[in-house]
Amino acid sequence: MTATMTSSTTPDAIAADVCIVGAGPVGVTLACRLAQGGMRVAIIDRAELPPMEHPAFDGRAYAIAAGSRRLLEQAGVWARLPMDSCDIREIRVTDGRPGQPPSRLFLEFGREDADQPFGAMIEARALRVALNATLYATPGIQVFAPDEARVTRTAEGAVIRTTSGRVINARLVIAAEGRRSPLREQARIPVTRLPYNQCGIVCAVAHERPHEGRALEHFLPAGPFAQLPMAPTAEYPNLSALVWTESEKVAYRQAELPHEAFTHEIRRRMGDEWLGAVTPVGRRWVYPLSAQYAQRYVDTRLALVGDAAHGVHPIAGQGLNLGFRDVIALTEVLVGVHGRGGDVGAPEVLRSYQARTRPANMLMLAATDVLERLFGNDNPALRLARDVGLAAVNRITPLRRSFARHAMGL
Incomplete structure (x- = not known):
């Protein structure tokens, strides 16, 4: 996922406040809520989204x-x-x-x-259909799928280059790629499993x-x-x-x-x-x-959400719901900062998000682990x-x- 950075003012580059990598339920819902809050959002996923709409009942x-x-x-x-x-x-x-x-x-x-x-x-198939429909119907979101991202982050911002040749300049990159998050690995954020x-x-x-x-x-x-x-x-x-x-x-x-x-x-x-x-x-x-948990949820111009940040035993059915709680917290933090004209990728903004989510998520992980044992x-x-x-x-x-x-x- 790493790339050599060129100028963040590349001609014809796409400007975004936030670039989300991963169009699962957490990533798509976050994209929609941020766009509704007036932010410019780019979202990238490796898979083509319409084929993910499975028409047949499959038990999930x-x-x-x-x-x-x-x-x-x-x-x-x-x-x-x-x-x-x-x-x-x-x-x-x-x-x-x-x-x-x-x-x-x-x-x-x-x-x-x-x-x-x-x-x-x-x-599961119903939620996927609804997510895809909402994603494409919400103004302020640009969808790149199927596509892959190579991300370079600095203190000033992030440059995202896709395999299709697009360049996106963003203030913040959000990893919503799941438990094996390449962006988390790129940031060298330790994970305990x-x-x-x-x-x-x-x-x-x-x-x-x-x-x-x-x-x-x-x-x-x-x-x-x-x-x-x-x-x-x-x-x-x-x-x-x-x-x-x-x-x-x-x-x-x-x-x-x-x-x-x-x-x-x-x-x-x-x-x-x-x-x-x-x-x-x-x-x-x-x-x-x-179960697994990241030692921190943030890095320079990067925030982790959903399974990229945490995964718990399904004993209490809280896995996806914890990811949605991340969405609620991060939306409140970022939309508030954006509305005041602030920098949504600033270190103090990301620390605020982590402080609001990680302690509660760790308590839930500990509770589900104790219940299982x-x-x-x-x-x-x-x-x-x-x-x-x-x-x-x-x-x-x-x-x-x-x-x-x-x-x-x-």
């Missing part, structure tokens, strides 16, 4: 917290979703073993704990009874098993997404099982009393799980302690509601 979905939904509404993305979302109105947290009934001690977040849904489930030696199996199931907006987080010795309510389709009137954690070897073996055997393994974990008979539909996906085992003493803990939180209404609001991003 996002859990969008209430605060993240508000952000997507403000960005204009939510209104462009081509299919319905599904509100999450209740969440039950249980503990158990495969093939056995869950513990009678549980934690449940209900409708009385919040004045709005805890979040919403949207299909926490391997879990686990994989998540992601798929969808049709079921006999309606879910009524209820989600399940069932902790098992190998890792959490989550059922998340989805909106109905013409083919599947009762539909849910599953995120199922196993050790690496077991996960790949389970994901390759024949249909009936795979269905049996799901039923051993879910039971039939909850949603009735279940049937897997769509594709099965297997993703290695780990506490619940991802079969130690009898720990099982009793965590079950009693769940039941205690369930009985203390103010504490339960505080947990709910934090998870909602409010």
Whole structure:
């Protein structure tokens, strides 16, 4: 990603306040919010965006917290979703073993704990369509995709050269490229990684009874098993997404099982009393799980957002939502500075962004790591302690509601 710098006043160069590298959900939403705040934005991605709009149901979905939904509404993305979302109105947290009934001690977040849904489930393909449509419809954004960036940063500004021959002069470059961010590596920002030696199996199931907006987080010795309510389709009137954690070897073996055997393994974990008979539909996906965090989020004329800055275990469904919290914080900082005529890439501006985001993100990473280690085992003493803990939180209404609001991003 490095390049020899030439003059930042190159003829015919494109002038931008911010250049975002990476057009995933976090990068696109940030681009839209900054442009809405009056900033000139360039966004670059290696992939051609329209082909990323997969038309067929593939079983993947996002859990969008209430605060993240508000952000997507403000960005204009939510209104462009081509299919319905599904509100999450209740969440039950249980503990158990495969093939056995869950513990009678549980934690449940209900409708009385919040004045709005805890979040919403949207299909991955629907979010991609809405992001692409909003990106091209928002004034003030120039999109370069497919294209690649070579970035040079100095104290005065940044020059971005693309493989298509374009030159962009920007005050700030934002890395939204994901966990293996080349811009982060170019800046030599150290990263600490926490391997879990686990994989998540992601798929969808049709079921006999309606879910009524209820989600399940069932902790098992190998890792959490989550059922998340989805909106109905013409083919599947009762539909849910599953995120199922196993050790690496077991996960790949389970994901390759024949249909009936795979269905049996799901039923051993879910039971039939909850949603009735279940049937897997769509594709099965297997993703290695780990956590990581950058030692800092900023460098000269550079800010990290989303997975380029942090990655957490999916045990609480907060990965993408943490990235959206970065967007909220960075938008407030940059739009405010820009409105005052300031330099959006100045060191004190970037320090302000880091101070607003990194401590809270580190707390979330630590919390998800502790949860995984506490619940991802079969130690009898720990099982009793965590079950009693769940039941205690369930009985203390103010504490339960505080947990709910934090998870909602409010």
